[in-house]
Amino acid sequence: MASYASDTTELAGGSASPRYHGISGEVLHIAMVYLITGFVTFLAMGLLGLTMRLHHAGWLTLSPDWFYRIMTIHGAGMVAALLLAAMGGMIAVLNQTVRLSARWLLVAFQIYFMSLAFVLIAVLAGGFAGAWTALDPLPFHGLTWSVWAGVVMFVGFFCIAIGFLIYSLHLFFALRAKFGGVGNALGWPVLFGRKKSGAEGTPRPPELAAMVVAIVGILTGLSGIAVLVPLFADAAGVIAPINALYAKNFQMFFGHALANLSIYLGVGLVYATLPLLTNRPWASSRLVILAWNLVIILVIIPWSHHLYMDLAQPTPIQILGQVASYAIAPPLILVTILGVMTIVFRSGLRWTAPAILFVLGIWGWVFGGMGAVLDSTIAINNVTHNTMWVPAHFHTYYLLGVASFIWGYLFYLISDLGRLKADRFSAWAAWLYGVGAVGFVMMFYLAGAHSIPRRFDIRLPEWHIYAEIAVPFVVLLGLSILWLTIVMARGLKRAWRQTAAES
Numbered sequence: 001m002a003s004y005a006s007d008t009t010e011l012a013g014g015s016a017s018p019r020y021h022g023i024s025g026e027v028l029h030i031a032m033v034y035l036i037t038g039f040v041t042f043l044a045m046g047l048l049g050l051t052m053r054l055h056h057a058g059w060l061t062l063s064p065d066w067f068y069r070i071m072t073i074h075g076a077g078m079v080a081a082l083l084l085a086a087m088g089g090m091i092a093v094l095n096q097t098v099r100l101s102a103r104w105l106l107v108a109f110q111i112y113f114m115s116l117a118f119v120l121i122a123v124l125a126g127g128f129a130g131a132w133t134a135l136d137p138l139p140f141h142g143l144t145w146s147v148w149a150g151v152v153m154f155v156g157f158f159c160i161a162i163g164f165l166i167y168s169l170h171l172f173f174a175l176r177a178k179f180g181g182v183g184n185a186l187g188w189p190v191l192f193g194r195k196k197s198g199a200e201g202t203p204r205p206p207e208l209a210a211m212v213v214a215i216v217g218i219l220t221g222l223s224g225i226a227v228l229v230p231l232f233a234d235a236a237g238v239i240a241p242i243n244a245l246y247a248k249n250f251q252m253f254f255g256h257a258l259a260n261l262s263i264y265l266g267v268g269l270v271y272a273t274l275p276l277l278t279n280r281p282w283a284s285s286r287l288v289i290l291a292w293n294l295v296i297i298l299v300i301i302p303w304s305h306h307l308y309m310d311l312a313q314p315t316p317i318q319i320l321g322q323v324a325s326y327a328i329a330p331p332l333i334l335v336t337i338l339g340v341m342t343i344v345f346r347s348g349l350r351w352t353a354p355a356i357l358f359v360l361g362i363w364g365w366v367f368g369g370m371g372a373v374l375d376s377t378i379a380i381n382n383v384t385h386n387t388m389w390v391p392a393h394f395h396t397y398y399l400l401g402v403a404s405f406i407w408g409y410l411f412y413l414i415s416d417l418g419r420l421k422a423d424r425f426s427a428w429a430a431w432l433y434g435v436g437a438v439g440f441v442m443m444f445y446l447a448g449a450h451s452i453p454r455r456f457d458i459r460l461p462e463w464h465i466y467a468e469i470a471v472p473f474v475v476l477l478g479l480s481i482l483w484l485t486i487v488m489a490r491g492l493k494r495a496w497r498q499t500a501a502e503s
């Protein structure tokens with residue numbers, strides 16, 4: 001178990017000396033609030049995930065109604081929790097070099113956090129069970145819930161849209177002010193050859209990532225508002241039912257972008273922290289800048305791969321969905337993998353929990369991404385659509401990718417602020433996290449490859465085997481997270497006091 005470090009001993013996160021001490025505590029304190037709220041919600045949602053998998057294995061029986069209610073809370077809760085924690089991590093990183101407003105970040109958090117209450121009311125009191133992507137006609141026409149429950153659920157989504165919009169706007173203006181313009185904050189002078197890479201005033205990679213997320217985040221928040229407001233008016237009977245295809249496209253854009261942006265925020269945390277662990281800089285080379293700039297466009301256009309089965313969707317948009325899904329993978333993934341390999345190779349990196357989680361995260365991001373690209377191929381999607389292949393790929397890049405990045409960063413931050421001494425058991429726990437998560441997602445993939453449907457509460461006996469094998473891996477995953485949580489809890493009090501004292 002970790003103990004506290006003196007001024008000279010190595011910290012559990014892998015750094016020889018703390019990096020986050022003495023920096024504006026107020027903003028850092030709020031970053032911790034985001035991160036810890038996200039982490040606690042993730043733990044609770046993980047237990048709901050285990051409950052569903054036990055049901056799939058036939059070891060626990062949930063009524064159909066409760067299966068779908070649990071699935072709804074789990075899906076919405078996980079997506080929102082990881083995004084929240086990633087937002088918090090990015091605040092902590094930016095706080096080192098960019099002037100941020102604690103007040104605006106707190107407002108964004110409060111509005112975002114209200115979503116949890118609305119989702120719980122909709123599902124637990126209202127019986128809403130239409131999943132986190134409830135599409136027409138579900139939100140307001142469920143057979144087991146009334147219109148008000150659908151509305152309350154969507155009010156929850158509205159809070160996420162507004163909270164994330166405020167956060168993105170704040171980051172956008174803060175970065176624009178720091179670099180004296182949007183183009184500078186996106187590294188255009190280097191990209192177009194007016195400045196050399198590394199010249200003064202070039203954004204560091206995490207700042208670049210933050211600007212990209214802020215720009216797409218503003219569009220995402222606005223698209224959420226563009227679909228939710230008419231849906232509320234529709235529910236109130238003020239307007240005629242809105243066009244289902246319009247609603248579907250905007251909802252899918254909103255959900256797709258939120259999920260993707262949490263990945264990019266998580267990747268930004270790796271760009272910020274690996275250099276501290278390896279003592280090597282991660283430069284904003286022209287290639288890195290180009291890749292991040294491309295992300296702005298490439299993250300926006302592939303949303304329509306969620307709508308291949310909608311025959312009313314215009315064909316060019318379907319084709320765009322497939323082309324864009326292929327195009328998004330190479331630029332950033334390749335640039336990041338090359339960057340990670342160059343920075344880690346012969347750097348003497350110690351395999352502490354954050355380092356292991358970051359590398360696992362890259363693995364999960366790549367493999368989950370490959371599963372997603374396969375699924376976004378129209379010919380393959382005809383077979384894999386709504387099979388377990390879908391949760392397989394997104395659990396891979398979420399649980400092994402985004403979550404590994406963020407929890408690796410949280411561990412690093414707490415060990416830094418709480419001055420936790422290095423211990424080898426946390427590294428073991430991080431490896432076991434990888435083993436548990438890989439075993440768990442592999443069973444989703446195998447089930448998907450055998451055409452077992454997703455979002456099915458009914459389980460035929462011959463389907464049980466996949467979940468029966470998955471459950472022990474989930475338990476292993478849970479134990480590894482428990483260990484990391486206990487270690488972090490030991491440093492948390494100090495870390496919390498540290499940031500509170502500097503507020």
Ligand code: HEM
Pocket residue numbers: 045046047048049050052053071072074075076078079082131132133391395398399403453454455456474
């Ligand atoms: C702790 C490990 C986890 C377990 C055991 C777990 C388990 C499950 C299960 C069994 C399902 C239902 C699959 C189906 O029948 O279609 C599911 C769905 C889902 N999970 Fe997880 N999960 C875990 C982690 C995560 C993470 C980290 C995320 C991050 C976003 C996530 C997001 C989702 C989403 C969005 C759905 C789909 C809900 C829907 O179809 O509306 N899960 N999960």
